[in-house]
Amino acid sequence: MTEFDDNETKEYLHKIVVVGVSFSLSSIINYLLLIKSTGKTSVIQKYVNGLFSRSYKVTIGVDFALKLMPIDEKTNVRIQFWDIAGQERYGNMTRVFYKEAMGALLVFDVTRLNTFDAVKFWKKDIDQKVFTDKKKPIPTVLLANKIDLIEQDDENWISFREKMDKYCKEKGFIKWFETSAKEDVNLHSATEFLVKYILKNNIKPYKDEEDEQSIQLKEETEEMERNESNSNSGGCC
Known part of the structure; x- marks a missing residue:
């Protein structure tokens, strides 16, 4: 972390990946069943821009959004959201998209609990491909989305909810x-x-x-250039 003067505002940049339901484009049946998505793009757009729409297009590849979060009078965090397409887990691109992420939001749809089946696969994908500087899994928060579409006294949901704390502890959320x-x-x-x-x-x-090697090489090259410049600037007769 950069050292700051006590009177300066500290500003951080956090890359957060947002992931959700997985499906294979090669499976037409699964695609049609899950095209409705978990609402992860809606979550981002509502939080970042205050907007909600039922007609967001399915994310292809990755989309981006930026939000400034004031923590206190002297601390701000710029959150860079990476909205990763649901089908990307079946490709090799998630490793690239995850790179240097510091946290993750994993979204499923409470009205279609088959989307919850994908949660363990996404969590495993994240845990295997992106790490903190201490080589530990990045912190991940699980979002049970579209809670407005179910009855809170629904017995199935009550039973499901009671198991969630234990599930999250076991799976590392x-x-x-x-x-x-x-x-x-x-x-x-x-x-x-x-x-x-x-x-x-x-x-x-x-x-x-x-x-690390690239950074070290860059630093060594810059040091050599400075030394050469100082050497050439010295007076001589």
Whole structure:
């Protein structure tokens, strides 16, 4: 972390990946069943821009959004959301998209619990491909989205909810939230919890050896250029 003057505002940049339901484009039946998505793009758009729409197009590849979150009078966090397409888990691109992420939001649709089946696969995908600087899995928050579309006294949902704390502990989620993009339920709370967790635990993105070698080579090259410049600027007769 950069050293700051006590009177300066500290500003951080956190890359957060947002992922959801997985499906294979080669499976027409699965595609038609899951095209409705979990609402992860709606979650981002509502939180970042205050907008909600039922007609967002299916994410292809990755989309981006940026949000400034004031933590206190002297601390701001710029959150860079990476909205990753559901089908990308079946390709090799998630490793690229995950790179240097510091946290993740994993979204499923409470009205279609078959989307919950994909949660364990996404969590495994994240845990295997992106790490903190201490080579540990990045913190991930689970979002049970579209909570506005179910009855809170529904017995199936009550039974499901009672198991969620245990499930999250077993699977390594730091917390879970019931959310609604339409009604703006818990979107700020979930994101704030993740961001503050990252700050509290001083989480930094993992740099692989190739990145470290590139940085070291750059520093050595710059040092050599400075020395050469100083040598050439010396007076001589």
